[in-house]
Amino acid sequence: MAADLTQAGPAGAPHLLAQVRPHQIVLGLFLLAYPLIASDFWIVQIGAQTLFLGLIGLSLMLLAGYGGMVSLAQTAIAGMAGYMFAIFGENSANLGLGWPWWLVLPVSVLFAVAFATITGFLSVRTEGIYTIMITLAIAVAFFYFCQQNYAIFNGFNGFAGLKPPQVFGVDWRAPYPFYYLALAVAALGYFGVLHLSRSTFGIALQAIRDNPRRMAALGFNVRAHRVAAYALAAVPAALGGLFLVWFNGRISPGTINVGAAINILVIAILGGLGRPIGPFIGALIFVLLDNFAIDLISRERFNLVIGGAFLAVVLFSPDGVLGLWDKLKRRLAKRGGA
């Protein structure tokens, strides 16, 4: 546990520390204390799952919110990291290369970044809806490739028996360590993206989103910025993907099919693309609906519930739940002022 807290440290680097606002501290304290008041189901199934799905959603938020590029390939990129973890590490089919964890983890993330860079090169030639189409096609091609390829990806079955590496003698799959690890990495991702959005690169990326021609005229390399955004966004996606395979204990083509890609889109849009907290809110709603749709309506009808919620949000509040919140705040402020 102590290791996690120090791990979260670098994210809140000194100059960022000054920007931390009271409600972030309250939320942070709540998230740290959360396992003390929750059962194992709520810690792992709801808590940790929200955090790592939020991480994958965060990668889409970074691309779509700051870069204006809606990519449906983020699940495939997360899946790439998961697959590489299975292939270079150990799995129950004895097909893994059995490399040590300190090598497997960075290699998995690097493969995901490489995959995302190629995806970026292909899709930055397109804009708007075309980007959605090509990234969707790339995601589906990767899905089919994994399903058909037995030599490397073990085809339809994929890999089972995946678990987080045993480091410092801690069983990272146990509820407490798993939750805190997910929390630390999610915090890292959250503050990382927040920091990025205020960096020179992040500002340039947002300017390119708003007016690519003007930025090109000013001498910025629009394409290079966009490809770099894909590569950077692969990092939270890959980390989320690793948690996903640790959580499921397995990875197969089903993990990265069209439905999974759409789910990540739903998570990002539900929460809102405006700020990095959005995807985590979206993930929380998604996970809660996923687990409790059974109680709302029959258990088979989860897609109807989540699809309906998604539809309501895109129809009535294009900025997601965050947009609703901002609208509410504005209205309250107006009433207070009057």
Add this chain to the structure above:
Amino acid sequence: MKLFLLTFLNGLTLAALYFLVASGFSLVFGLMRNVNLAHGSLYLLGAYIGYSAIKWTGSWYLGVAAGFFAIALVGLLLQLLIFRHMEGQDMRQTMVTIGLSIVLADIMLWIWSGNTYQFEAPEILTGAVALPLVKIYPMYRLVILGASIAIGIGLWLFLNKTPIGMMIRAGVDDRAMLAATGVNVPLVFAVTFAIGAGLAGFAGVVGGTALSIAPGEDVRYLLASLIVTIVGGMGSIVGAAIGALLIGMAEQFGLAYSPTYGVVYTFLIMVLVLAFRPQGIMGKRA
């Protein structure tokens, strides 16, 4: 040689089916800039409605008609209730139609369950025909091919040679000017959308007869439509035909000669097109 010819014919008939679905998608997108990612759901819904109509009336032709008209009506409603309110907002249309397709898929699963359905075309259209070199070939597949060629030519004539087609093309180029000349633009667009959607429903019944209908087909045909339109170019009937031919052939030849990676060829074609001609083979936009 026989395998080659058979594969060629299979590719041709698959392309015909893809063309039927994709031409509607391409028409609606290319001409009206309406992004309808629920197009695959319209295909599947058409197939299910056709199946139920055939079971109820006993007539295959009525089933085909039901598929076309019911989905044309659904398309009309989509245009009136949704797209009209978000004109020019590509991203929002995309999101809303993705949401719709999730909801529609689940409702269809609810009504028609997860079973696979198959139904028969009338006898005149089925059976086998003798062809040189390949000996026999299913008659019905040739019927699909013929129907789709006829529809393709019809669509092209409709768009290029009739007054309504002229209005549609003019509305795309300069909507305000067309409205100023006294044309009821929203009506023209509603009609176009209804035709595009109806084609998907028609393809659903016709394609469902040739293959089968089951959950998941919506995504398959949506993807096929997307790739065909990316390769062929948006809003071009000729482009949709070329795209459908390339993709149908790639899929069938891939399946016959290297079954493992058949799907990857489709993808390769798309990457090549995007690399050298991002607007698609017949696309006009730079």
